[in-house]
Amino acid sequence: MSEQEEELEVQALQRQLDDAFETTRPRPGFDDELWLRMQSSRPAKSRLGDAFAGFWEGIREVPAVPAAAVAAVLVVAVGIGIFAYSGLGRGGGGAATSSALSEGASRNYATGTFGRLPTPVFNGGAKSAPTSQGLADTASPEYLGPVQLTWTGKLDLTITTAPVFRYHEPSTNTADQFATALGAVLRERPAGFLGSYSASTYTLKVRGTVQSPQSSPAFFIFSSLSMPPIDAAGAGPSDLADIFLAQHSLSPQWSYAVAVDGSGDPVKVVYQRQFDAPGYGPAFLIDGSARRTGIEVDLSNNRPVLVSGLLPVSLDVASYKVVSAADAIQSAVASSGQGVSATPAPTVKLTQAELVYVLVPAGDHSFYEPAFLFSGSFQLDGKSFLKQVLVPAVDPSQRSP
Amino acid sequence: MPADRPPFEDIYRDYLGRIYAYVRAQVGTSADAEDITAQVFMNAYQAYARFEARNTTPSAWLFRIARNATLDHFRAHGRRERLRRTIEHQPMPEEDPAGQAEDHIQYRALLLQVAQLPERQRDAISLRHSGLSFDEVGRLMGCSEDAAKMLYHRALRALRELVQKERA
Numbered sequence: 001m002s003e004q005e006e007e008l009e010v011q012a013l014q015r016q017l018d019d020a021f022e023t024t025r026p027r028p029g030f031d032d033e034l035w036l037r038m039q040s041s042r043p044a045k046s047r048l049g050d051a052f053a054g055f056w057e058g059i060r061e062v063p064a065v066p067a068a069a070v071a072a073v074l075v076v077a078v079g080i081g082i083f084a085y086s087g088l089g090r091g092g093g094g095a096a097t098s099s100a101l102s103e104g105a106s107r108n109y110a111t112g113t114f115g116r117l118p119t120p121v122f123n124g125g126a127k128s129a130p131t132s133q134g135l136a137d138t139a140s141p142e143y144l145g146p147v148q149l150t151w152t153g154k155l156d157l158t159i160t161t162a163p164v165f166r167y168h169e170p171s172t173n174t175a176d177q178f179a180t181a182l183g184a185v186l187r188e189r190p191a192g193f194l195g196s197y198s199a200s201t202y203t204l205k206v207r208g209t210v211q212s213p214q215s216s217p218a219f220f221i222f223s224s225l226s227m228p229p230i231d232a233a234g235a236g237p238s239d240l241a242d243i244f245l246a247q248h249s250l251s252p253q254w255s256y257a258v259a260v261d262g263s264g265d266p267v268k269v270v271y272q273r274q275f276d277a278p279g280y281g282p283a284f285l286i287d288g289s290a291r292r293t294g295i296e297v298d299l300s301n302n303r304p305v306l307v308s309g310l311l312p313v314s315l316d317v318a319s320y321k322v323v324s325a326a327d328a329i330q331s332a333v334a335s336s337g338q339g340v341s342a343t344p345a346p347t348v349k350l351t352q353a354e355l356v357y358v359l360v361p362a363g364d365h366s367f368y369e370p371a372f373l374f375s376g377s378f379q380l381d382g383k384s385f386l387k388q389v390l391v392p393a394v395d396p397s398q399r400s401p
Numbered sequence: 402m403p404a405d406r407p408p409f410e411d412i413y414r415d416y417l418g419r420i421y422a423y424v425r426a427q428v429g430t431s432a433d434a435e436d437i438t439a440q441v442f443m444n445a446y447q448a449y450a451r452f453e454a455r456n457t458t459p460s461a462w463l464f465r466i467a468r469n470a471t472l473d474h475f476r477a478h479g480r481r482e483r484l485r486r487t488i489e490h491q492p493m494p495e496e497d498p499a500g501q502a503e504d505h506i507q508y509r510a511l512l513l514q515v516a517q518l519p520e521r522q523r524d525a526i527s528l529r530h531s532g533l534s535f536d537e538v539g540r541l542m543g544c545s546e547d548a549a550k551m552l553y554h555r556a557l558r559a560l561r562e563l564v565q566k567e568r569a
Contacts, residue, residue: 014530021422024425
């Protein structure tokens with residue numbers, strides 16, 4: 001071969017290399033998945049509780065994903081995983097408003113029509129977590145040792161009944177309808193999900209109820225890099241979240257309060273779902289970690305990177321007798337943390353109590369049942385902790401053992 | 402964020418494909434390339450606050466991270482073993498999800514042959530065809546621009562021989 005021929009071959013090889021390097025790209029979707037992981041890799045202020053472990057396999061679909069990176073996403077995603085949409089009323093649009101449900105139907109609930117209710121399980125009956133402010137958790141380890149509880153607060157409870165809500169487990173058809181309304185197209189039905197759908201600027205995943213740890217039917221919108229930032233001069237995070245939800249017809253159709261965590265990137269806007277308990281007022285829905293939950297919009301540079309919330313489901317409602325304030329307090333004080341400690345159990349004064357709603361999965365239909373959330377802070381080894389105790393509100397006579 | 406530093410998202414958009422291709426040419430399999438590329442950008446994302454544009458270009462900075470990540474990968478897994486597995490499991494055309502495009506298969510085979518070159522030759526070709534100047538290649542590889550050029554051309558000829566041998 002002549003030198004000229006050899007040179008021509010080398011030049012041809014260079015062109016092939018140029019083409020090879022220019023056309024070798026990761027598989028479709030890899031860029032979005034990795035971007036999401038990076039967005040979620042900031043120091044996790046929320047800790048991934050044991051309660052989330054069951055959801056792990058369902059959402060983890062990319063073998064290469066480092067566990068720590070996705071864990072943060074799961075905290076975000078599952079943290080909003082408990083809430084229900086009521087098709088009975090549309091009271092949303094402002095903070096802490098009353099829904100039409102309470103105004104129209106609350107006083108005419110049939111009593112106990114769901115029969116005996118399953119008893120909620122609250123992570124062993126009591127929960128203890130480091131003190132938190134707003135949405136931002138501290139990074140301190142959870143205190144799980146035994147405590148001596150006392151009650152020094154005031155619980156004025158005038159109600160004797162409270163509504164219980166029930167929904168039927170959503171089907172793939174429900175999920176498909178939800179996706180279609182958003183303009184997303186079915187891509188596949190991965191294990192653990194009712195469906196995975198794609199739209200021009202995001203991937204949508206829809207999941208049914210998770211029995212353990214309990215999580216409500218939920219949707220997750222993972223934005224792609226083509227998702228544009230929301231252009232609204234002078235708008236704050238909650239305004240931007242409002243705009244995004246309105247643009248996608250996802251605005252909450254129930255009462256809520258808005259909480260914004262701007263301590264990091266992404267900024268988190270949470271629409272905290274409320275149920276109206278006649279005679280009591282709005283009661284927040286809380287998740288397995290006692291966090292108020294609803295829809296969450298995560299914004300990075302004014303761009304939604306993850307939006308998640310509960311799948312709209314129709315709710316039936318029935319009224320149930322609730323325990324008295326004295327009985328609730330007695331149950332709270334009688335509970336204690338798990339574990340054995342060589343040191344004397346710290347005494348914790350529970351000072352506050354509120355009515356909340358919790359998910360109780362029960363097969364093909366599940367319930368949102370009222371409960372009392374007691375809380376009190378205490379110091380241990382120089383650290384401040386918040387002790388929280390959940391007590392079922394429905395009278396034991398109307399619950400299955 | 403300093404004015405001379407572009408948003409990380411821009412860097413991500415601009416370089417993800419190029420970094421992936423560079424890594425892919427080093428390790429030979431898409432699964433490993435995804436793992437390493439992910440690690441590269443996770444590391445870069447965490448370190449971006451310390452990136453100083455006046456000292457280096459985003460391109461050189463990212464490829465340095467990618468190069469180190471690839472070397473770490475080989476140290477952890479053993480390059481010889483990885484290559485053996487790569488060659489034994491060279492993807493068949495029907496495994497190509499993008500279809501049976503002849504060029505695509507040919508390019509994958511070519512990158513696999515790049516992956517079989519000695520480390521510095523492989524690196525020189527991969528960096529150069531990822532869009533870096535010879536000056537940048539030299540800086541990354543710890544040699545002069547001229548030395549990088551010579552290394553690259555030697556690598557090209559070695560690759561040509563590999564290709565011819567494969568065809569024979």
